Amino acid sequence: MAFLWMSYVPSLFHRGEVVSAAGHLAFMREALDRVMYQRLGMQYPKRSRHLNEIWPQEFRDDFAAIYQRGGASALDVPALATAYGRLFDVLERHFQALSDQVGGGFERAWYRRLSEQVKRDLKAFHGRP
Numbered sequence: 001m002a003f004l005w006m007s008y009v010p011s012l013f014h015r016g017e018v019v020s021a022a023g024h025l026a027f028m029r030e031a032l033d034r035v036m037y038q039r040l041g042m043q044y045p046k047r048s049r050h051l052n053e054i055w056p057q058e059f060r061d062d063f064a065a066i067y068q069r070g071g072a073s074a075l076d077v078p079a080l081a082t083a084y085g086r087l088f089d090v091l092e093r094h095f096q097a098l099s100d101q102v103g104g105g106f107e108r109a110w111y112r113r114l115s116e117q118v119k120r121d122l123k124a125f126h127g128r129p
């Protein structure tokens with residue numbers, strides 16, 4: 001499913017669907033939340049008001065890394081493109097860790113291939129308003 005979601009991203013930028021790109025980013029962030037909960041063996045979104053207590057520091061750092069930096073607007077195109085790149089990297093780490101926990105299933109080579117392709121495509125939008 002992650003491959004399909006990732007494949008949507010470039011077209012959102014190319015068509016100028018900035019609001020859709022921001023919404024899709026939020027949707028993919030929620031997917032990361034769900035993977036983090038799975039890694040902890042917890043039902044999503046149990047204890048969501050206590051993430052500082054239940055998430056290890058690594059999870060909190062990763063969560064912070066996937067948001068736009070420097071007070072950028074939620075609809076700032078370069079910030080959105082950059083946030084997607086960071087999100088793809090964080091998702092890869094968590095998918096791999098979950099796969100290791102459950103004995104396999106994550107195809108890192110395929111994920112990385114698509115992730116790198118999408119990130120290359122998004123570089124065109126890093127400097128656009």
